[in-house]
Amino acid sequence: MKKSIYAMALGAFGIITTEFGVIGVLPNLAKVFDVSVDTAGWLLSAFALTVAVSSPFITALTTNINRKLLMTLVLAVFVVSNLLSAFSPNFTVLMIARVLPAFLHPLFWNISLAVAYKESGSKAVSVVMSGVSIATVMGVPITTYAAEFFNNWQASFFLASFVSLVAFMGLLLFVPSMPATRKTTGDSQLYVLKNPQLWLNLVSTILMLAGMFSSYGYLAAYLEKISHMNGTQVSLMLLLFGGMGVLGNWITGIALSRNVMRTTRIFFSLLILVQVLAYFFGGIFIPMVIILSFWGAIHTGGFLIGNIRTTRSVPHSALEFVNSLLTSCYNIGISLGTMLGGLIIASYGVHNVIWMSAALLAVNLGLSFVTFGEKHQATAVDANAEKEFPAPMLHA
Template identity: 55%
Template sequence: MKKSIYIMALGAFGIITTEFGVIGILPKLVKQFHISIDTAGWLLSAFALTVALAGPFTNMLTAKMNRKTIMCLVLGIFVISNLLSAVAPNFTVLMIARILPAFLHPVFWAVSMTAASKQAGPKDAPKAIAIVMAGLSVATVLGVPLTTYVADLFSWRASFVVSALINLLAFGALAFFVPSMPVNEADASPKSQVKILGRLHIWVKLLTATIILAGMFATYGYLAEYLDKVSHMSGVQISMMLLVFGGTGIIGNWLTGIALSKNILVTSRLFLLALVVMHALAYQFGGLFIPMVIILSVWGLVHTGGFLVANLLVIDGIHGTALDFVNSLLPSFFNAGITVGTLLGGFVIAHYGIHQVIWMTIPLLLLSFGLSFIKENAKHKIIEKATEEIAEPEPVQVAVCE
């Protein structure tokens, strides 16, 4: 069981490295294909937008497929995508190669989360989900500096080859060491699961998570360009700073997990305020090398917990088959946030310059902070109403049976 879950975590590392690894090489792609930075940003935005739009449909279309088979299929397509990206002769081909695997990206996420939970059993399900999520977290903090370093050492094409090798390794491990996972017909039916969408507070949660991701990526999606143009760092220095960002992020993800286990709402609000402060400091001292190194270290410590914060904000209080359904929706809303964030960030850069992109992030983070209070007040009323509606018929049913 543990081996299978860690292999799925490796698969998560591979697909997230593919998605976000392009962030560190955007400046090189701008020079290679003679395009603007906001146009290059579509390599991230289009990927995320495809995930957001395709997620609910691809999950339904593949609901009855063997879970192992579909995960292998996803990883195989990611290998092909990265290899096509590595040999892309122009930006159009590169864009098509990037979009190709995005259609099945949410399938792997939903399937791996649910499969890990079921394999571990109810008692150890949270621990199993955390392991799979660790693959995502590590990819967000190490995948970008890894591909950036490889691109700087060899070429941007080599960075895609590295991503392909990671996905190939996960594919092989999954194919040879993970047992078959046939689908239970009852689990494949979405009828009972979609009922949760009738609860308003779920939509408030999903909206809050989307805005959190938008705020995070409005600036983070162009971090390499920010360090290049504002901080005047070289390619090697940018790679090292992204590595520092990622290294402190691993520690931050662990600390965020501990804090969230104590109080999800308070930790989430503190996270948002801390991230606002870090962006304000980056704007103020972005042109100074030493202060920026310190800021990036703390920024990475805070930033990486964002996925965990957004995830737990949404699934807090959800159980049973509804949890599986919500897990299948998360990639769509997360990537919708990434799409919105990178598009807004690209707009600001194109019209006002890279330094001003910070002022797109801060309002989004403050908006999600405000929504957390609305959610708290509305949540209890809606739950109480839903509980009353569900609870009232039960005594009548029992009485009739008696």
């Protein structure tokens, strides 16, 4: 495997760590900047919302720019934005430092996957996606631990900046120049929007991510206030959550290869159950540790489930276009979830945020029984289509 592929995987790790790493230090940031936890949650939701809005447009606006230049530019901006975050004098500056790089986030995602596939096919795509997958489950605990180890919330942003800097140097040294090549798109991909199953799956993906992040986005605050854990214990619990997520992601991949819809319904049911258990036993240390282990193992599978459910309902010729829609849907869901979770916390306290997550996931469970003959439609529309890039998998 070429070194450039691993450099892009590290870049993906740095970018996703920047997006999700703030979760573990939300309570600290709320105290430092004298804002409520639900207000601090906008540091995550505003980032995700910006990605969601910019994703359909930013790639189209940069089609004539060298792809290596764009990827290195994105990482450079993430390096600077994390440093700016670390030195922010107030919450407004911190929010601006978070939002600005989010506009460029989809560029690195889309370009790196396309380049990886052209270089070495699906194997290279899985390597790049492993950076995303690992960051999704490990980015939060390592940035939280950094803040706790140095007893300074700024350390989490310094660490995220350092990771992005290493990836920037890797791209600069190992990725060759890649002049842009204009690609023709249009009705050959847009026609999939007529597929009702696609719209159902996209809506379900948004609601699923909202359900996942309405509680997970405030997990550190939950552990601190309800489980009465100190900073070190919270960082260790987040590390446990992430480590179990890696295992759970692998198990979910195996289960999906056997039966997509059965796995999807089991996922929703188990994630609801484990969070209800956290509500009733969250104040008892040992049971909460066990619950967190299962929660982490279940949680991460949602990204993979959203990808497989959606892309299997469309033809190969439209996968690149649909993946760009998925990027928006993931981030709309994250933004919606953290916003709704924040509203629950503001009105009823952090303990009750579980019920928002459970309600959204229950709606998704119901939607999983609604279909529009997706397999037949996907086969029919693919009959005369050209083959494009395959859908990226969220597990290595």
